[in-house]
Amino acid sequence: MSLVSLRIHSIRNLQHLELESLSPINLITGMNGSGKTSLLEAIHFLGTTRSFRSHQFRHFLSHGCQSALVFARLAHVGSGQTQPLGVERHLDGQVRARFDGQSLDSAQLALQLPLQVLHSGTFELLDGSPAIRRQFLDWGCFHFNPGFIQLWRGFRRALKQRNSLLKYGKIDPLLLQAWNHEFIEYGSALSEHRQAYLSAFVPVFNRILADLLAEVSLDLRFSAGWDRKRSLEEALFEYAERERQQGFSLVGPQRADFRLRWQGQNAADLLSRGQKKLVVSALKLAQGVLYRSLSARPCIYLIDDLPAELDAQHLELFCHYLEQSADQCFITCVESDTLKRFWATDTRLSCFEIAAGQLV
Numbered sequence: 419m420s421l422v423s424l425r426i427h428s429i430r431n432l433q434h435l436e437l438e439s440l441s442p443i444n445l446i447t448g449m450n451g452s453g454k455t456s457l458l459e460a461i462h463f464l465g466t467t468r469s470f471r472s473h474q475f476r477h478f479l480s481h482g483c484q485s486a487l488v489f490a491r492l493a494h495v496g497s498g499q500t501q502p503l504g505v506e507r508h509l510d511g512q513v514r515a516r517f518d519g520q521s522l523d524s525a526q527l528a529l530q531l532p533l534q535v536l537h538s539g540t541f542e543l544l545d546g547s548p549a550i551r552r553q554f555l556d557w558g559c560f561h562f563n564p565g566f567i568q569l570w571r572g573f574r575r576a577l578k579q580r581n582s583l584l585k586y587g588k589i590d591p592l593l594l595q596a597w598n599h600e601f602i603e604y605g606s607a608l609s610e611h612r613q614a615y616l617s618a619f620v621p622v623f624n625r626i627l628a629d630l631l632a633e634v635s636l637d638l639r640f641s642a643g644w645d646r647k648r649s650l651e652e653a654l655f656e657y658a659e660r661e662r663q664q665g666f667s668l669v670g671p672q673r674a675d676f677r678l679r680w681q682g683q684n685a686a687d688l689l690s691r692g693q694k695k696l697v698v699s700a701l702k703l704a705q706g707v708l709y710r711s712l713s714a715r716p717c718i719y720l721i722d723d724l725p726a727e728l729d730a731q732h733l734e735l736f737c738h739y740l741e742q743s744a745d746q747c748f749i750t751c752v753e754s755d756t757l758k759r760f761w762a763t764d765t766r767l768s769c770f771e772i773a774a775g776q777l778v
């Protein structure tokens with residue numbers, strides 16, 4: 419699906435904004451503080467009911483408003499048919515997502531509008547906490563395997579119950595055994611899905627990285643969250659006493675991570691900012707390529723300040739990559755001339771300029 423038109427109400431300084439005739443490549447330009455990133459945030463809200471830069475809804479809801487609404491018409495690739503998608507969220511916590519007249523839960527919404535975001539915070543994928551990389555990995559697994567969400571939910575439930583038993587000291591052995599069983603069943607399966615996804619992902623990532631940043635070749639290492647020479651059951655047994663003392667689960671898929679190594683060291687410690695941006699971009703592009711090859715559906719890319727950190731040569735490579743993909747892109751930058759020259763003349767491109775939250 420791709421967005422054909424977009425209507426935004428009450429997201430940051432975008433009180434009411436309507437965009438028509440969206441293209442595969444959409445350039446959003448404007449001065450600092452004009453509302454470019456807010457527009458990307460609004461599309462992210464449409465696909466997830468959340469922002470990618472504020473955890474709290476009240477921070478990205480326009481000041482003085484009670485609710486935010488984003489509405490779009492989505493087109494099936496290759497057909498002229500469009501369907502409406504709307505997401506509304508109120509300050510009191512109510513969230514409503516509707517697609518073509520049907521209510522959607524968050525997982526169904528994510529399936530309708532698969533998004534990849536690149537913004538200044540995305541660097542954390544390399545040097546931030548493992549939770550950020552697990553989230554990245556689980557996005558891929560979620561779209562790679564329809565059964566993954568059930569496993570993930572089952573595992574989260576078992577982890578929560580297990581942690582609350584360990585936390586409150588008085589442990590009923592039968593109850594702990596029951597939750598251990600769930601934890602092991604769901605946890606082992608979850609980890610297998612993550613590994614299967616990475617096996618498919620790594621060659622795609624390496625290929626894209628070689629195109630975008632030929633001088634860097636990275637080794638992606640996955641750690642499951644426990645020593646894989648043992649089963650998860652054996653690892654729980656080995657850590658049982660330490661977990662009792664610490665009061666929470668110490669081993670399992672909730673500790674999984676992956677690291678990128680370059681020349682035997684943590685890549686984040688060696689790469690320049692521009693190189694980091696290209697590596698993170700290659701990770702995100704690889705997820706999109708894999709998603710498209712499995713589902714035959716495109717991803718939507720939200721790319722904030724694409725030119726930042728990149729020289730003209732890498733910028734051109736990046737733009738070339740985006741225009742060749744079947745994905746839809748929303749790209750922000752301050753000056754439109756910075757990016758306009760990098761596209762082929764037959765690329766379907768729409769340019770929107772924003773000033774103080776309004777289209778110019």
Ligand SMILES: Nc1ncnc2c1ncn2[C@@H]1O[C@H](COP(=O)(O)OP(=O)(O)OP(=O)(O)O)[C@@H](O)[C@H]1O
Nearest residue numbers: 430431450451452453454455456477478479480481
């Ligand atoms: N909750 C809010 N309600 C209203 N306005 C807000 C809210 N939060 C932030 N703003 C304002 O919205 C404006 C748009 O911010 P945004 O980050 O989208 O700008 P931008 O065009 O991406 O700027 P830059 O080029 O500097 O990154 C800013 O002026 C900001 O102060």
